[in-house]
Amino acid sequence: MFTERFLRDKRGVSLELAERQRLERAISEVLTLEPRTTIARAGERLHQSTLLIEGIMSRYIDDRNGLRQLVAVHVPGDFVDLHAFPLQTLDHDVATMTAATVAIVPHAELETITLEMPALARKLWFATLIDASIHRAWLFRLGRLDAVGRVAHFLAEINARLVSAGLSDGRRFALGITQADLAEICGLTNVHVNRVMRQLREERLCVFRSSLVEILKPEALAARGQFDPSYLYIDDRTHASLSSHPRSALS
């Protein structure tokens, strides 16, 4: 079951058995990829999309000076470049961060699905809109938070998403990325990220060591980053405890 984590725990759109089976049938191949492998470049015409099964992937935009801004980080269960199906070409590059396993879904299959299973098509649409929602949270992060807040917000987000994927217990998780990656995510320099991590460590909020993240005070970390998980559209029943805002708790 390669699609096991896709849309798992997402509010009101869990897949029907038939839909899941149809998606499984749509997979043409399963690949393992090396770390730091680019699988799609901006402007290329794409004829397939990529469902991430294992590992961490990223999407990024390069600037004139070779610096890059990450615009998305993907965890297992994410349909990384599903938006390439309606868009046909992308505005950014797509790459693995760690070693990864991915399932390839030809656009021709998605085409058939949109014609034959409109309810499933709607769920695919929904999945791409969650990515957009995460983009907006990242805009908030870059536009309104200071360095410590940005890192705290990102770590709280990735923790929530990994909990949802069954890959974090809410306090500890493996995240095979470096401080330099964190810098490209948060719009900072790697030097300053290092100082931020020290501060988070000294405040006993969070420890990041050799790609293992340990969150000591989840609520305090979320509060420091003004993190409110509602933009992730995770089903409330499963994870009422991730918020820094009481109003998001189980009602």
Add this chain to the structure above:
Amino acid sequence: MFTERFLRDKRGVSLELAERQRLERAISEVLTLEPRTTIARAGERLHQSTLLIEGIMSRYIDDRNGLRQLVAVHVPGDFVDLHAFPLQTLDHDVATMTAATVAIVPHAELETITLEMPALARKLWFATLIDASIHRAWLFRLGRLDAVGRVAHFLAEINARLVSAGLSDGRRFALGITQADLAEICGLTNVHVNRVMRQLREERLCVFRSSLVEILKPEALAARGQFDPSYLYIDDRTHASLSSHPRSALS
């Protein structure tokens, strides 16, 4: 024809006559709105979406201190909160910036369209993905550009979009927003935006006065903001001249 500008000049997805007529029929009412009117709040359950016919609208996320980060600015022809149809609730607020005219489309109508006209449904999906693409360009802007670059990038973007909507000649356009709005868009303070505008004026790149924008050197402005319009998915035939990158020119 309220849908006249919707998906106009968008690469490969112009509407068929029947599709446009179907969309027109889906409109339940047309409203005029005051400036600075909030029409949807984060978390509310929505049962309709809003097509912007005239005026400028925005979407924004508030922070703890009452500061806000704009995550989108909309021009006539944009289906402002179409993503509320699959998502049902939004992660942000939606408001007018200027006085505006909007067409209301009930989600029940969109529901019918997805069942009966899958090709049109795909184009609606496409429209929401352009918004996501713009989000990514904004992430690049906030993460990698300095203050002057951010403002230059935004003004170049909004110019390109208004050209596409037939509301700018490529050099001059009305944009009923203040410097404080610009600050909320670019993640700056209004004081600093003022400094930036003076610099752009002194460098004779762009003049912004009482909500009228005049771009003196479009190419230089785009270059200063590293603006490459390909993320807008505008049909190349119509606007090959907006880029700062030769490779985006008419081929």
Add this chain to the structure above:
DNA sequence: CGCCAGAATTAACCTGCATCATCACGATTG
């Protein structure tokens, strides 16, 4: 015509983060 509110402008001061440089540690390679 004077009044007023919102917007733009400018100045003085301060700070968060970039920049540049160096060093330590562990893993990988020849």
Add this chain to the structure above:
DNA sequence: CAATCGTGATGATGCAGGTTAATTCTGGCG
């Protein structure tokens, strides 16, 4: 085993942009 490289850690210095506050400018309106 030395050499190299990737990653993390830390100090010194400078500047872009934030903060605060005061002063115009502008358009609308009685």
